[in-house]
Structure formats: C-alpha cells, structure tokens
Amino acid sequence: MKFSGLFFFCVQEIISQIDARQFTWLHSTSYNHTENWSKSRLPCSTDTVVFPKDLRLTIEFPRGHLEMKELVLPRNGEIVFSADGSLSLSSQNRIDGACDGGTNEWRSDLPWKWLSPDSWSLTDPATPDLERVPCPTDDVVFPPGSTYFVVLPPFELSVSTITIKGTTMVGEDWDEFSMSPEGDRQFANGPLRSTGLTCDDPSGCECQADLLSRWICPEKTCPIPACLEPIQPLGDCCLKCGAFLLYGFSSTTRISQVESVVKEELEPKDVHWHVGRTMGYIQVVIVEKEYANVAGGLADKLDQRLLTSGLGLKKWKLESSGLAAYPGGPGQSILFFFISMIAAVALFTFFIVHYERVTSIGELFSRNYGRFSFARFENQSGAVELGGATASEPQQEENATREFANPMYSEDPSVLIKRKVIPKDLGSESLISSSETSSLSEAETEIIVGIPDQRNMEEIATGQLID
Numbered sequence: 001m002k003f004s005g006l007f008f009f010c011v012q013e014i015i016s017q018i019d020a021r022q023f024t025w026l027h028s029t030s031y032n033h034t035e036n037w038s039k040s041r042l043p044c045s046t047d048t049v050v051f052p053k054d055l056r057l058t059i060e061f062p063r064g065h066l067e068m069k070e071l072v073l074p075r076n077g078e079i080v081f082s083a084d085g086s087l088s089l090s091s092q093n094r095i096d097g098a099c100d101g102g103t104n105e106w107r108s109d110l111p112w113k114w115l116s117p118d119s120w121s122l123t124d125p126a127t128p129d130l131e132r133v134p135c136p137t138d139d140v141v142f143p144p145g146s147t148y149f150v151v152l153p154p155f156e157l158s159v160s161t162i163t164i165k166g167t168t169m170v171g172e173d174w175d176e177f178s179m180s181p182e183g184d185r186q187f188a189n190g191p192l193r194s195t196g197l198t199c200d201d202p203s204g205c206e207c208q209a210d211l212l213s214r215w216i217c218p219e220k221t222c223p224i225p226a227c228l229e230p231i232q233p234l235g236d237c238c239l240k241c242g243a244f245l246l247y248g249f250s251s252t253t254r255i256s257q258v259e260s261v262v263k264e265e266l267e268p269k270d271v272h273w274h275v276g277r278t279m280g281y282i283q284v285v286i287v288e289k290e291y292a293n294v295a296g297g298l299a300d301k302l303d304q305r306l307l308t309s310g311l312g313l314k315k316w317k318l319e320s321s322g323l324a325a326y327p328g329g330p331g332q333s334i335l336f337f338f339i340s341m342i343a344a345v346a347l348f349t350f351f352i353v354h355y356e357r358v359t360s361i362g363e364l365f366s367r368n369y370g371r372f373s374f375a376r377f378e379n380q381s382g383a384v385e386l387g388g389a390t391a392s393e394p395q396q397e398e399n400a401t402r403e404f405a406n407p408m409y410s411e412d413p414s415v416l417i418k419r420k421v422i423p424k425d426l427g428s429e430s431l432i433s434s435s436e437t438s439s440l441s442e443a444e445t446e447i448i449v450g451i452p453d454q455r456n457m458e459e460i461a462t463g464q465l466i467d
Contacts, residue, residue: 020160020198021138024121027112028146032062037104043068044099045090051077051106058147058185059106061085069101078185080147113151114192115211116219117237126242126272126287128235129216134159135207137199148186153215158193170196204255204277209235226291229322233285235278242271242287243299243320249282250312258282261309265302271295281316296320 034041043049048070051059055074063082071089073079081087113119117132134140134157141163142148162169169177174194177183199205212235222238230239234246259275262284266273272287284302286295299320306313 021122021135022141023134023138024141024143025148025150026119026121027110027148028143029057029149030060030062030146036107036110038107039102039104041104043104044101045069046099046101047104048072048102049104049106052108055106055108056185056188057149058182060147061087078182112149113153113219114157115153115215117216118219124272124274125240126274126285128233128274128276128278128283128285129220129237130207130209130212130235130278131274131276133207133211133216135205136160136195137197137205139163150187152187152189152192154189156191156193158195158197160195160197162192162194170194202254202256203249203251204282206277206279207235209279212237225321226325227293227321227323228325231319231321234281234283235276240287241291241295241321241324242285243295243318244286245284245299245303245306245318246281246316247283247306248314248316250314253282253312255282257309257311258284258306258313261306261311262302265305266298269298271298282313291321291324293322293324 029036032042037043045067046069049068050072051074053075055077058078058080060080061082063085066085066087068089069091115133117129120132120134122132136158137160139161140159144166162174164177171194178187178192217237220237225239225241227241230241231244232239233244255275255277262273262275266286270289272289274285276283286299288295299318303315303318307315
C-alpha cells in the first residue's frame, strides 16, 4: 500500500513536469530575417545597408560571403560576424539584374515586446491572450543560432526558466547574464527574474490577470468576427466566434483530467480548443477552424459530459456565438432589413411629431384629420364632380340683385340698371332700383359709377339723379 502511494506521488510529479508550458520567442535580430529590413528582402550587392544610429542591438551576420555597396553602422551596438563569414564593399556603379539597389534600412519599429501575445509560439486561436504570454510558472526558450531584442515592461516579471543558445539559466545564472553587455543589449527595461517556480496545484495555476487590460490588450489588433453574436472568453482582448464554458471547481478537481475529457470529446472534431484556469474559474474555449455555427452544439454536449464525469466541476456559464455573418450572406441581409425597418419607423414618427404636434402615440391614432377629396373643374355650367359626389349649381332667385358687375366691360343694359354704386370715400353702398333707373341712359349710368361729389351722393341716397 505504501509502495502504491509512493508510485502515485512520483507519477504526479512527472506529469507536473511534463505539463509545464514552454514558450518560444518568435522574433530575431539575425541578418537573414527578411522582416527586419525596410525592403522586406535581404540586402544585395548594390544596396546601401543602413543601421539606425541609436540602435542598441546585437546583430548576427550569417555565414558565407556578403557583398554590398555601402554599410552604415550604429553609434552603439554590436555586429557579430561568423567565424567562416566575409564581407566586401564596393562603391563602383555596377549593374546587377537581381538587385534594384537603393537604401535598405534595418527596421527599428518592430513590436518586439515581451507582453505582446504575437511575440510567442502559442498561436492557437482558442488560447486567450492572457495565457499567450509567459506566466510565472512557464519556461521560456530563445532558439539558438540567432540574436534577439526584447522590450520588457517597466516593472518586474518572473518566469520559471530561461534558455538562451541552448543553455538553461535559473536564479543567479540568469542574473549574471542579464547584467552582462550581451544581456543588456538584448533585454531592455525590466528586470526579469528566473525563479525555477513550478505549478504544484492540481487544479492549475493562473496568470497575472492584472496585466491584461493595461499591458497585453494594447498590443493586440482585433479582427472583425465572422458571426453576428461573437463571444469574449475570460482573458481575451478580442471578440471571437465559437463557445466557452466556465466552471467552479473543488479541491478534488484535476485540470489534467478535465483536459483528457475535453480532448476525447473534441479531438475528432474540426475545432481548436483550450482548457485553462483563469480569474478563479476553469475555462474551456472552443473555436471552429471554418466557422459554421456548430461550436454551440459541441459545447452543450461537452458540458453534459463534464458534469457527469465526477470531476468536481460546477457549471457557471456557457456562451456561444450566433449565425455566421458572411459579406452579403443571409445573416447580414436579415440584419440590414431589420435595421432599415427600424430607421424608417423612427423617421416617420419624427415627421408626425414635428409637423403635427403629436405628443403621444394615442393621439397619433385618435386624431381626426378629416376627409380629403379631389375636385375636377371644367369651363362649363351645370354640375361639378367632387370626390365622386355631384353638386348642382344653385339657382338664383328671380329678380335677385347681382352682388358685383363691372360696368366698364358689360354691354348688357339689363345689367347696367341693376348695378351697385360704391362711393370710394364713404365705403357704403347705394342701390338704384330698376324703376328709378329705367329712364337713365348708358352714359348717365356710367357717371354714377365714377367718384361722386357731395351733391351726387345726396341725390343717389334719395334715388334722384340731377344732370
């Protein structure tokens, strides 16, 4: 029994060492890396090679023979030549069909920052950004055969071990290297510590979550998600398409066992997945390689499996993204339709409220705006059509007096004898009846229409006209 317990303890220790995460630095200040040059290619025989004057790097030249037109070195820095390498410079104008010439400058604007997720080898899209930079219990490797320039944050960071040029350094060995001229040129700011610390918690160890928003996310450029309702797992800077599950855990939870169940369930599927402990939860992230909105179904099935496996997990949250949003696809078409409808209703309501002074929805529908109809008018007497109804011309009463007629343009004597006279200076009306004007000539009648004097006014008022 004691032997079995000892064996189990040893196995656990071995697994702990195997499960330690290893981060490999992706950038290099080596001469042969095309990303380091302004022309995105290596210098050639007719190029002027320029290193910025303030560059404080160690740059390693490759093996073999190098040829260029001119070489401009920095004021401070280090150029490392290979033991079997050579360099020749020629200022003569030569024609080289494979080289367009000009100035090829070493780039000093590259984002070689320690806290940038894109600087490290963990590029799986399901891994949250917080867990894509080294944590205090992780191992860091800088590949041999290259030189480096790493920008550290202005505060202390720690990792478990650091390996440079095939040599693993911990504690004092690393401190001695970092303070050497070579270490000072390759690691700016800091300090960086190598503690040898390993994760001895069976439920997993967390990264420094306080670095996420201020130091890690500003180094990220987020793409546009290809789904209508993207998710944001804990520790991620960007929205993404897929699903994630959060679980509370107990003292009996083993994160390695959770990973085994997830691997067995998702490995046959065409998805990326990640299991980690972050911000007080055990999190499972699922990201499809080609998004087809199946991650939600996989997450539901996996959730049932994890909760019935006796792992001491307690479900906290499950989120999945929505329909795919392909440019011009049905998802975007439906979204555009609904947005257009909402905008149209809002615009209509604005005009009604603004121009009709409507203060409530009830008033909008209860107000009586009256009946509106069109009328057709024609140059004819008789009936007039008005919105489908017929209105007859009213008949004048017999011997009715006309309201107004212009004597200047009428030739009908019957009109002249029934005419009103409106004195301009009195503003009142006087009417000469038919019997009183029957003996008047047309000329005499027109005199009455003029502007009468006081005598004429009196005669008109009594029904008499004096020549």
